[in-house]
Each structure stands twice: as C-alpha cells, then as structure tokens.
Amino acid sequence: MSIHRIKHSAQKISPPKLRDTDFPARIRRYLKFAAANSPTMVSNLQQAYWSRTSYVPAGTFSQPSIKERRKFTDIMDEEINDEKRGKPGRKPKRLAHEIGTPLYLHGQLKTLKKETGISKPVPIDESDFVMPFFREKLQDISFQDDGRAVFTCYAIGLPAPSYTWFRNDLIIIETNRTKVKRLDDGRCQLILDPAKEYDCGVYRCVARNTLGSVVCRARLSLGDVPSNVAAPFVQDYSSHDVLLQWSTPKHLIDAHVQAYRLESKKFSANEWSIVDDNIHQEFYLVTGLEPNESYQFRLSARNKFGYSDPSPPSEAITTLSIDANKTIRLPLAMQFVCNETEIMPPIDYNQEVQPIQLIKSEFKELYDFKSIIATGKFSVITKAYIKDGSRKTLACKCVLVQSEIESSINHEYEIHKSLAHERIARLMYANRDGNLFSLAIELCSGLNVLTYICRRQSYNEQHVATILCQVLDAIQYLHFRGIGLLELQPDNVLIADEQNLQIKLTDFANARYISNQNAGHNTMANPEYIAPELIRNENITLPYTDVWTVAVLAYILLSGHSPFKGNDGQETAQNVVFVRYIFERLYPRVTQEAIRFLLSVFKLTPHKRPTIEECYECKWLLRNEFMMKKREAAIFDTNQMKIFTEKFINDKSITHKHSRLLDLIGLNE
Known part of the structure; x- marks a missing residue:
C-alpha cells in the first residue's frame, strides 16, 4: 500500500475534531474585563441583558441566558393533533407526593426481615384483600377556645386499615391533650381536649393497609356566634300577609346557621314580638296582619354558639286595605319546602349484603300519595306517606308497568337496592304490581x-x-x-x-x-x-x-x-x-x-x-x-340561575304524557 493511501486512510479514521468547549468561558472573561474598563461596554450590556433602570457595579457580569418561549395555543394545537391521530399522549403527572410512610418502605422492610431471618416468609393469598375506603369522612369543625374538638372517620378494608393523623402536613403525636381513639365499631377519633387557637388548620387522616392508602381532610377553626344579619326586605305584601326575604350572614365564623328568629312590631309600638324562632330558610311568609297597618321586622341568626345580635329593623311596610283583592303567590323555588322533618335512622351498612327486597303487592296498600314534587319525561316523583303505622314521608318515583322505560327503572332498582353511603339518597321501599313500579326514597329537604x-x-x-x-x-x-x-x-x-x-x-x-x-x-x-x-x-x-x-x-x-x-x-x-x-x-x-x-x-x-x-x-x-x-x-x-332552572324544569315537564299515571295514583287535577 502506498504512503499516499495510508495517509488518506489515517485521515478517514482519525477522531473528529471536538468543538472548543472553553470558548464560552473565554467570552465571559472578556466581557468581565471589558465591563470593568469600558463605560461604553457597560452601557451596551445593560441595554442588552440588564434592566435599564437597575444599577450594575463595574466589574460585575450576569451571564445572559436564552430560553425558548412557546405559545399556549401551540401546545393546545399539539394536543388536538395528537387526539385527531388517535394518540393518547403522555399521561399527566399524578400526585407524586407520599402521605406518611410510603408503601414501598413496608415492602422493603418485609424483604429485609426475610433476608435476615427475622420472620419466615408466609404465603398470603391477596385475592380477597380490599383496598381501604372511607365510608365516613372527616367533617369541618369549629370550636370556642378551650372547648373540646373531636374528628371522627370510618374506613373499611381487608386487612383492617391503620390510621395516621396529620395537621398541616405534620404527623400528630399523642399527648395528654391530643389523643387518638379506636372505637369498637371500627371508627377512629382524634380528640383535642381542650382545643386551642393554635390547633386550627387542615387535618388529614390516612387509612392504610397492604394494598394502598386513602385520605380524607377537614378543617378546624375558631368559632363564635354569627355576625349581625342584614335587615330583611319585603318581596310582596297584601292586606293580611307580607313575604320577607334576607341574605345569609357574610361572616359565619365557620359555624353554619341552624335557624333564624323573626320578630315584628307595629311602627308606632316599641316592643318586639316573636313571629317564629325556628326558621330554616332565608324567607318567610308572615300571615295574620291587620289591614292598613304599618309594620317593621328584624332578624337574629342562631348557630351552635348562640344567637347573633338583632338586625336593624326593616323599612316600614303598610299592608293593603281590606278591600284589596290580592293573594301572594310564592315563587317556584320557594314552593319546594318540606315542613315535616323526618329523622332518618343511622345508615345500615348491612344493606350492601342484604339489599332492599322488591315487594309485589298493590301500591295502594303501601303508599298514600299526597302531592307532586317533580315530573320527568316518563316518571312522576310524588310525596307519599307509608301505610305501616310510622307515617314516614318519602319521595316516591312512579313509572307505569309495560311502559318504554320499565326496564330502565328495574335496572335502577338493581343498582340502588344495595347502596349505603352518607352521600347517596337511601332506598327505603321498592314495589311492583300489575300497574305501577315505584321506588320510595328518603325525602331529604325537598x-x-x-x-x-x-x-x-x-x-x-x-x-x-x-x-x-x-x-x-x-x-x-x-x-x-x-x-x-x-x-x-x-x-x-x-x-x-x-x-x-x-x-x-x-x-x-x-x-x-x-x-x-x-x-x-x-x-x-x-x-x-x-x-x-x-x-x-x-x-x-x-x-x-x-x-x-x-x-x-x-x-x-x-x-x-x-x-x-x-x-x-x-x-x-x-x-x-x-x-x-x-x-x-x-x-x-x-x-x-x-x-x-x-x-x-x-x-x-x-x-x-x-x-x-x-x-x-x-x-x-x-x-x-x-x-x-x-x-x-x-x-x-341568582337571576341567571332562576332563568336556567325554570327552563330546565319546563323541558322535563311533559305533563300530557302522565295523565294515565296521575289518574292511577289519584293526583290528576
């Protein structure tokens, strides 16, 4: 082989020339030297990289950085294009932080015990294990200083979960004042007795077993009686009646209003008389007033800590003369009032394994229908009494048998019959006869x-x-x-x-x-x-x-x-x-x-x-x-919500399709 060929071969296999990695460092040293000795250079650098108003001492130099800026719309377009191509895209980052001791550490500890012979490996069948779940979560609590505060929660799982408590992300350690108590029914309590102002914050309870962990949160705050309620104002009036409305107090001091007390007096009188001291809504229809008489009204709000101060009196309102032929009609939203307060028994979680059975008997033997609550496209929801001596008031959903959605309500029964949770309306009775399929559900507030x-x-x-x-x-x-x-x-x-x-x-x-x-x-x-x-x-x-x-x-x-x-x-x-x-x-x-x-x-x-x-x-x-x-x-x-609600109800109320159903239950007017 000739020397010429060897030379060319050596050139081919010689390593590529690397870039000058020291070049940026030399540039920075040059700029530092120039900035220290040239006012013109300082001015140029200040305009290019530094704030024009900030003072930069001679000899100092901040390395300029170049960052890519992308428009938010560009990123959205990329996501849309990915979706059009059928690409699922990268999953968003899930919660990466662990709560308490990470679960993988429990696994590592178990492995170390096996390797060191501390514990012999025991085969465990995890097929029947159940991940923890909170049946009852923590509820927000307010207290007065030196009062007693108790958080309660209830988690289930197999094996039975352990509980860990945190306040503002810091683990809670038991003391003479702070105690964690496990009850016989599986519930867990955190007791602060007495609770102090510095205990306020966000509390978390973590329930964990070998399959995973779940979290619930609540807030502890210092409470007091409600702030003063604004004066009520008159919505409508007649010769004997006045419809009043008011707003919820702005500052509830972290304790909800339990009831209102309404007082009235004639404009010329000095003493106030109580109209009602157990009002549960922000409106009231005052009846039995005298015609051609001026009245004033005031309010007080009550929470678990007591009554607020009375509100300022309302403007004087003079009722109409006795000859005025006027009747006050309540707005649609105010007509949904449940005067009867049903005390429901505690949730029976055995309903999950012993569901509500379908009764096959005449509906007239079980229900006494009283009024219509709402109408759907194919069903009617009524208020009904149960003929079992208890006279419980329930909401009854009724559908005609052999209608086009009979299979749908039967499917709803199969889903609902075993549900038992504090956020699910409880199914109390289910009945089907030759004409009617009905589901009786707790009425709540109406x-x-x-x-x-x-x-x-x-x-x-x-x-x-x-x-x-x-x-x-x-x-x-x-x-x-x-x-x-x-x-x-x-x-x-x-x-x-x-x-x-x-x-x-x-x-x-x-x-x-x-x-x-x-x-x-x-x-x-x-x-x-x-x-x-x-x-x-x-x-x-x-x-x-x-x-x-x-x-x-x-x-x-x-x-x-x-x-x-x-x-x-x-x-x-x-x-x-x-x-x-x-x-x-x-x-x-x-x-x-x-x-x-x-x-x-x-x-x-x-x-x-x-x-x-x-x-x-x-x-x-x-x-x-x-x-x-x-x-x-x-x-x-709430004006826009009232428009939406009225249209929503009208769209669902197709009353002409329910004539046979209403005749059957005796509510067709």
Whole structure:
C-alpha cells in the first residue's frame, strides 16, 4: 500500500475534531474585563441583558441566558393533533407526593426481615384483600377556645386499615391533650381536649393497609356566634300577609346557621314580638296582619354558639286595605319546602349484603300519595306517606308497568337496592304490581341544588365547591362498588341539610356496573350531561368518565348555562364530542382557579382528565383559609340561575304524557 493511501486512510479514521468547549468561558472573561474598563461596554450590556433602570457595579457580569418561549395555543394545537391521530399522549403527572410512610418502605422492610431471618416468609393469598375506603369522612369543625374538638372517620378494608393523623402536613403525636381513639365499631377519633387557637388548620387522616392508602381532610377553626344579619326586605305584601326575604350572614365564623328568629312590631309600638324562632330558610311568609297597618321586622341568626345580635329593623311596610283583592303567590323555588322533618335512622351498612327486597303487592296498600314534587319525561316523583303505622314521608318515583322505560327503572332498582353511603339518597321501599313500579326514597329537604340556589338572593364559589366535593365523595363510593354514574343532571343532586349544605345523589337509571372498562355501553342519557366517549360508544374509563359530569355541573353552577347545550340533540352531541363551549358565559367574578379546574377536566382524551383524588388536591377545592376566603369573595347573583332552572324544569315537564299515571295514583287535577 502506498504512503499516499495510508495517509488518506489515517485521515478517514482519525477522531473528529471536538468543538472548543472553553470558548464560552473565554467570552465571559472578556466581557468581565471589558465591563470593568469600558463605560461604553457597560452601557451596551445593560441595554442588552440588564434592566435599564437597575444599577450594575463595574466589574460585575450576569451571564445572559436564552430560553425558548412557546405559545399556549401551540401546545393546545399539539394536543388536538395528537387526539385527531388517535394518540393518547403522555399521561399527566399524578400526585407524586407520599402521605406518611410510603408503601414501598413496608415492602422493603418485609424483604429485609426475610433476608435476615427475622420472620419466615408466609404465603398470603391477596385475592380477597380490599383496598381501604372511607365510608365516613372527616367533617369541618369549629370550636370556642378551650372547648373540646373531636374528628371522627370510618374506613373499611381487608386487612383492617391503620390510621395516621396529620395537621398541616405534620404527623400528630399523642399527648395528654391530643389523643387518638379506636372505637369498637371500627371508627377512629382524634380528640383535642381542650382545643386551642393554635390547633386550627387542615387535618388529614390516612387509612392504610397492604394494598394502598386513602385520605380524607377537614378543617378546624375558631368559632363564635354569627355576625349581625342584614335587615330583611319585603318581596310582596297584601292586606293580611307580607313575604320577607334576607341574605345569609357574610361572616359565619365557620359555624353554619341552624335557624333564624323573626320578630315584628307595629311602627308606632316599641316592643318586639316573636313571629317564629325556628326558621330554616332565608324567607318567610308572615300571615295574620291587620289591614292598613304599618309594620317593621328584624332578624337574629342562631348557630351552635348562640344567637347573633338583632338586625336593624326593616323599612316600614303598610299592608293593603281590606278591600284589596290580592293573594301572594310564592315563587317556584320557594314552593319546594318540606315542613315535616323526618329523622332518618343511622345508615345500615348491612344493606350492601342484604339489599332492599322488591315487594309485589298493590301500591295502594303501601303508599298514600299526597302531592307532586317533580315530573320527568316518563316518571312522576310524588310525596307519599307509608301505610305501616310510622307515617314516614318519602319521595316516591312512579313509572307505569309495560311502559318504554320499565326496564330502565328495574335496572335502577338493581343498582340502588344495595347502596349505603352518607352521600347517596337511601332506598327505603321498592314495589311492583300489575300497574305501577315505584321506588320510595328518603325525602331529604325537598330541594335539589337548583331550587336551593334559586331561593337565595346570592351565592358564592364556596357553596359551589362544597357541593362538588360532596358529589365527588358519592361518585368515589360508586366506583368503590364498581359502578359508573355516567350521567349527572343537576336535579339529581338533592339537598339533605339546607343550612349545613349537605347533599345526596339520587336517580341511577343510567348508572352501570363496570366489569370491563374496555367495553362501551349504550345509554339513554341526555348527551348534554355525559362524556364524549359515551356518545361515541367508546371505552368507559373510570374515574375519568364520571369526572367529566362533575365539571358539567360545576360549569352550570358558575354560569347559569349548560356548557354544551345546542339547538337540538344532534348539535348538543357534536358540541360534546368536539368539546365546544363558551367561557364568556361564566360569571365575571369566577376565580382563575375555578377556570383552571374546568380547563383541566374538559379534555377529549379521558386519561388527560384528573382523577377524583387530583380533583380534591386541585387548588380551587383546597380547604385552606386563603382559598376559602377567595371563594367566599366570589359572590354571584341568582337571576341567571332562576332563568336556567325554570327552563330546565319546563323541558322535563311533559305533563300530557302522565295523565294515565296521575289518574292511577289519584293526583290528576
């Protein structure tokens, strides 16, 4: 081989020349030297990299950095393109932080014991094990200084879970004043006796067994009597009656109002007389007044700590003359009042293994129907008494036998008969005879979330967040039982306690047992309230499919509009499938945290939506004082919600289809 060829071969196999890695360092040294000796260079560097107004000492130099800036719209376009190509995309980062001792450390400890011979390996069949679940979660507590505060929760699982308590993310250690107590029924209590002001904060309880852990949270705060209530104002009046309305006190000192006391007096008199001291709503119809007489009214609010000071007196109102032929008609939202307060027995969790049996007898032997609560497309919900001597008042859902949805209500019975949870309306009786299929459910307060809001003067984001967290609790229980809710209409969220704002879910006609999440389900649900994968008959993926329905409810409560409703069913379905909705309909005072929550959930790809636990952890729903004050400051008027509620009820009330059903139960007017 010639020397010329060897030379060329050596050139081919010689290592590539590396770039000068010292060049940036030499540039920085040069710039430092130039900045220390040249005022012109300092000025140029200041204009290029430093603030024009900041003073930069001679000889100092900040290394300029180049960062890529990407538009938010570009990132959204990439996600949309991925979805069009059918790519699921990268899953969002789930909660990475561990609570207490990570579970993998328990596994490592078990392995170390086996290796060192401390414990012999025992084969364990984990097929029958059950991951922990909170049947009863912690509730917010308020106390007065040196009072006693007790948190109680109840978790189940196999093996039985252990409990760990935290305050503001710090583990709680038992002392003479702070004790953790396990009750015989499986519940766990954290007792602070006495509780001090510095104990206030967010408390968490973690229940854990070998399969995993679950968390529940609550807030401890210092309480006092309510602040003064604003003066009531007159909505309407006649010769003998006056309809009053008022707003909830702005500062409840973390203790809900239990009742109001209303007082009245003639304008010329000095002494006040009590009209009623056990009012549970923010309105009252005063009757039995004298014609052509001027009256004034005032209020006091009561919580567990006592009564507030009386409000300022209302403006004097003069009743009409006795000749005036006027009758006060209550607005629609005020007509949903349940005067009877039924004391329901404690939840019987044995109902999960011993469900409510279907009674096959004449419905007239079991129920005494009194009035209509609501009407659906194919059903009527009535208030009924039970003919068993107890005279319990229940809400009875009635459907004609051999109608087009008989199979649907039978399916609803199969789902509902074994549900036992504090956020699920309890099924008390089920009956089927030759004409009628009926489900008797606890009546609660007679209100749903729409009528609850409409009978108020205003509401705020704190009300919305409280409702949504409890809805998530109910859906979490359904998922624990292997059930997907799939559809959530706003009138299916019942108000169990109007003053303390406790809700319960009802109507499981479109719920399904999800044994195989890779299979779609045909549903008769309204496309307005279901996830896009159901419309396209694609895979049902829990919990993401049900989280979508929660966001739809959130949008309605934050705007008074349905997010995807179109001119007809087909347009509505297209809006859902293409995730077309208008953010400008949200109230102007809606917080940015609430908007981010909606943005995070309204995703076409299910796995890009948050889980239920991530919803609890999102900033908008946090229980810390900063977010609570921010949510309470976002106050909304109820006028738009009243318009939405009236249209919602009218769309569902097709009374001409129920003539035979109403005749059968004796309520056809």
